[in-house]
Amino acid sequence: MIDQIRDLTDQFEKDLASVRDMDTYAAVRNKWLARETGLITASMKRLRDMPREDRPAFGQAMNELRVRVEERMAKLLDGLKLAAREQEIARKSVDVTRPGFPYPLGWEHPIRRLQAEIEQIFVSMGFRVFDCPEVETEYYNFEALNMPRRHPARDAQDTFYFDEAALRLLRTHCSTVQVHAMETMKPPVRAVSAGRVYRRDPFDATHSPMFFQVDVLAVDEGITMGDLKGTLEMFLKRIFHPDTQMRLRPGYFPFVEPGAEVDISCIFCFGKGCRICKQTGWIEILGAGMVHPKVLRMSGVDDSRYSGFAWGMGIDRVAILKYGVEDIRLFFENDLRFLRQF
Numbered sequence: 001m002i003d004q005i006r007d008l009t010d011q012f013e014k015d016l017a018s019v020r021d022m023d024t025y026a027a028v029r030n031k032w033l034a035r036e037t038g039l040i041t042a043s044m045k046r047l048r049d050m051p052r053e054d055r056p057a058f059g060q061a062m063n064e065l066r067v068r069v070e071e072r073m074a075k076l077l078d079g080l081k082l083a084a085r086e087q088e089i090a091r092k093s094v095d096v097t098r099p100g101f102p103y104p105l106g107w108e109h110p111i112r113r114l115q116a117e118i119e120q121i122f123v124s125m126g127f128r129v130f131d132c133p134e135v136e137t138e139y140y141n142f143e144a145l146n147m148p149r150r151h152p153a154r155d156a157q158d159t160f161y162f163d164e165a166a167l168r169l170l171r172t173h174c175s176t177v178q179v180h181a182m183e184t185m186k187p188p189v190r191a192v193s194a195g196r197v198y199r200r201d202p203f204d205a206t207h208s209p210m211f212f213q214v215d216v217l218a219v220d221e222g223i224t225m226g227d228l229k230g231t232l233e234m235f236l237k238r239i240f241h242p243d244t245q246m247r248l249r250p251g252y253f254p255f256v257e258p259g260a261e262v263d264i265s266c267i268f269c270f271g272k273g274c275r276i277c278k279q280t281g282w283i284e285i286l287g288a289g290m291v292h293p294k295v296l297r298m299s300g301v302d303d304s305r306y307s308g309f310a311w312g313m314g315i316d317r318v319a320i321l322k323y324g325v326e327d328i329r330l331f332f333e334n335d336l337r338f339l340r341q342f
Contacts, residue, residue, distance in 0.1 A: 015032070019076060025077065114318060122235070125234070171198065174312060192215070228289075248260040
């Protein structure tokens with residue numbers, strides 16, 4: 001009987017030493033502690049074949065062996081669980097000595113880059129940059145710029161309103177800088193503002209409901225169309241090419257009088273005529289003019305003493321020409337393959 005118990009104990013120790021993972025643990029546990037087929041249960045069934053006087057000692061020894069097996073198996077299970085947790089932690093942990101992954105970085109957007117270039121040009125010419133709000137009132141967006149209610153120019157803007165009373169809206173142009181600047185500063189005024197504007201335009205190759213504009217204003221005594229022309233020529237030559245030519249054509253804008261459409265010599269064919277300029281040698285680039293006396297008066301400026309010029313331009317349009325992009329939607333898709341070209 002003692003030899004049988006010793007053999008079972010030695011066999012269990014060997015089986016226990018063979019456990020390496022949860023699978024081998026389960027196999028050893030089933031081998032020894034399974035309810036019907038385990039070695040402990042099978043050995044206890046021998047009691048009925050033993051002499052009556054040997055049964056108590058054998059039963060007690062088997063119970064002690066069962067307790068030993070259960071304790072050793074429980075302790076081993078705790079060790080396996082701990083090892084599994086440590087492996088999981090190690091798997092998820094960050095190796096601070098490992099070289100970093102080459103995450104792709106963004107790139108300065110060409111529109112924002114061009115906007116900064118435009119602003120810097122005017123800062124170098126003595127202008128002050130204004131950051132006007134994108135959510136405007138009807139007064140600043142229309143009425144103070146000589147566009148009262150039922151003015152036909154307001155229909156052309158096709159505005160995004162916030163309420164039925166049409167008191168608040170998304171600005172349709174950066175020309176609001178004219179009013180804000182003249183209310184904030186006393187003449188002489190040199191102001192430029194660039195940013196997003198919004199109109200109910202379709203989203204296609206040449207239009208977008210959200211695009212970028214820049215508006216420039218200068219108010220002082222004795223300002224003439226000659227000052228406007230000289231400023232424009234200097235700016236256009238710096239933003240495009242030193243040989244860029246410019247011409248003015250009569251144009252109408254409610255907030256300037258007189259107004260002018262500004263063309264530049266085609267930057268692709270240098271005025272010879274091509275597909276881009278429709279064989280004319282000229283490309284329309286912006287609208288400009290002398291600040292309307294009503295706009296000066298509504299902004300608190302004495303129009304009998306002061307005059308000024310103003311003009312506005314789409315930054316997106318300049319980017320299309322400057323960078324040779326044929327579809328405006330490419331600027332809004334955030335494709336790094338496109339953005340990295342700039």
